[in-house]
Amino acid sequence: MIPEIKAQFTEDILNEAIQRYDIxxxxxxxxxxxxxxxxxxxKNGKSYVLKITHTIRRTVDYIMGELEWLNHLADQGITVARAIPSAKGQWIEEIPKDQGSFLVISYEKARGNAISTEVWNESLFEAWGELIGNIHRATKKxxxxxxxxxxxxxxVEEQLRAETYLMPNDVMIDILKERVNRLRLIPQTRDTYGLVHADLHQKNFYLDGQNMHVFDFDDCHYTYFINDIGITLYYALWYPAKKYENKxxxxxxxxxxxxxxxxKQNTVTVEEVSYLHDFMKIRHTLLYIILHQTSDITTLNPEQLKIRAQHQSEIVTEEPLLPIDFVYEFTQIHN
Known part of the structure; x- marks a missing residue:
């Protein structure tokens, strides 16, 4: 949580938010x-989610971009957690505070259960890929x-502005800038680039039988479809739901x-797949920067400092994060 937001949040803000949604x-x-x-x-026998964010992070118009896209995906038959208007019919309720405003949104609660080790299997992996392929196909329209x-x-993601959150002499700043500038030169077409979830890891969807219900579109933005795939692979491979002896x-x-x-739902080329390791490294870097944005680095204990140093060393090298040749493995799928 951004400290400036946490410092302003009070019980009165929560009470005002629930009043506006007649809860x-x-x-x-x-x-x-x-x-x-x-x-x-x-409410009325159904479960919903109330999210309270702040204008430090998001504007009303920016959130409306998320909600409009949600409706589009739902209209395309994708199971997403729709937004719910307030008691006065507003999609977003604004509660002024000393430094900006708190913004309140409500959504349907996604049906199903969180992903557990019991369902972490090949069937889930394939359905997960089909879900993201379906979203990419739908966003082209x-x-x-x-x-x-x-x-x-x-x-232009806020957390990629490394110079804002890292020490001026941190080598990460120039390394990140060079990588971003290189990747942004990849050609953008309707078949390779569009509005995506950008955070569809295993904690942002539930499984209801065979159906996957997606939520938390707060980070949705325009990027390459292969970047969206890379983000999912980063979390699924780096932080799997269970341990594997043979990683x-x-x-x-x-x-x-x-x-x-x-x-099954969308196409991707070998050239696009060749960028997977680069985009996974960008996500790893983003989490490093978020640590500095949300924490006081000077208070880290020795073990935390060790983890931070390891994180940094994994980013600065040009070696892939994981020992897998995505291009080779992709070609094997077609053989």
């Missing part, structure tokens, strides 16, 4: 939240209704299953 105070329970305050509540609602491009075999198995599912 009984006793029906609200906290779900925590990393960049926003997130709550679950019940999307046109934002107003320029003011257009979400940002990936390379390299797991990497190959996941990738094969995921891409088989993806190719």
């Amino acid at each position: 009984e105070p006793g029906d609200v329970r906290s779900l925590g939240g990393f960049e926003s305050f997130v709550y679950e509540y019940a 999307y046109e934002v209704s107003s320029a003011k609602y257009k979400r940002q491009a990936w390379e 390299e075999e797991y990497y190959r198995t996941f990738f094969h299953c995921f891409m088989r599912g993806y190719l």
